[in-house]
Amino acid sequence: MSATPVAQPSSALLALNAVSKRYNVGLPNEAEVLHGVSFNIARGELVALIGPSGSGKSTLLNILGLLERATSGSYRIEGQEMVGVDDEALTLRRRTTLGFVFQFHHLLPAFTALENVTLPALMREGRVTSRQRDKARAMLDAVGLGQAMGKRPGELSGGMQQRVAIARAMVLEPPLVLADEPTGNLDTASSDEVFALMRRMHTELNTSFLVVTHDPRLAARCDRVLELVDGRLVRDQVTVAGRA
Ligand code: ADP
Numbered sequence: 001m002s003a004t005p006v007a008q009p010s011s012a013l014l015a016l017n018a019v020s021k022r023y024n025v026g027l028p029n030e031a032e033v034l035h036g037v038s039f040n041i042a043r044g045e046l047v048a049l050i051g052p053s054g055s056g057k058s059t060l061l062n063i064l065g066l067l068e069r070a071t072s073g074s075y076r077i078e079g080q081e082m083v084g085v086d087d088e089a090l091t092l093r094r095r096t097t098l099g100f101v102f103q104f105h106h107l108l109p110a111f112t113a114l115e116n117v118t119l120p121a122l123m124r125e126g127r128v129t130s131r132q133r134d135k136a137r138a139m140l141d142a143v144g145l146g147q148a149m150g151k152r153p154g155e156l157s158g159g160m161q162q163r164v165a166i167a168r169a170m171v172l173e174p175p176l177v178l179a180d181e182p183t184g185n186l187d188t189a190s191s192d193e194v195f196a197l198m199r200r201m202h203t204e205l206n207t208s209f210l211v212v213t214h215d216p217r218l219a220a221r222c223d224r225v226l227e228l229v230d231g232r233l234v235r236d237q238v239t240v241a242g243r244a
Pocket residue numbers: 023024033051052053054055056057058059060
């Protein structure tokens with residue numbers, strides 16, 4: 001059991017300091033894939049993470065999402081250190097603070113849109129209250145799927161499925177949503193629609209987003225761009241959209 005983490009005063013929602021990641025530690029194929037990455041994300045920022053394939057974006061996203069552990073450095077969420085805390089604390093933090101949207105929506109095919117959106121409440125509390133079901137309905141309304149709540153993912157278009165995934169990521173109103181290529185498998189029109197939705201949710205709920213993307217158009221529409229090359233942060237820049 002590790003020591004109880006001590007909350008540190010910090011205005012950043014998320015603060016990464018000199019985070020490194022090594023895979024296969026102690027083995028002949030040991031490799032460091034993130035080398036001392038540092039940045040902060042404040043409440044309500046919409047940030048793009050770009051970089052070539054193999055630059056470490058997924059590894060970084062997994063560390064930020066508390067799905068993988070940093071090898072060294074410090075990662076604080078709302079001032080609480082995450083490096084070195086036990087699995088239970090990480091799971092609790094993940095469920096209270098983070099929402100996830102993936103390229104392939106990961107909706108459960110046998111469940112309706114509404115049931116999929118109530119899943120985070122089920123996982124966090126072991127049951128779904130009528131209040132939470134109402135909240136899930138309101139969230140599906142907000143993403144324009146009020147008429148499709150009873151449909152299963154296979155009956156929805158790719159863009160609609162991704163909107164369900166966004167509703168699911170946001171239903172518990174996490175302060176931070178991590179999105180991994182959320183428009184990666186969509187055509188331009190659906191991709192624009194999904195991005196516009198994320199922007200609206202970001203504005204209305206003051207949710208912070210970190211969006212991994214290969215799409216320069218999408219990155220330019222975020223407020224800030226972080227760029228990774230070979231496991232190093234080579235750019236941290238406010239965009240024209242971010243200055244507006
Ligand atoms: P990106 O998402 O930018 O494509 P990744 O984070 O997937 O980059 O990968 C960064 C580097 O880390 C790559 O060289 C990849 O081969 C390596 N890598 C990723 N995951 C593992 C793992 N589980 N074990 C060993 N090496 C890994």
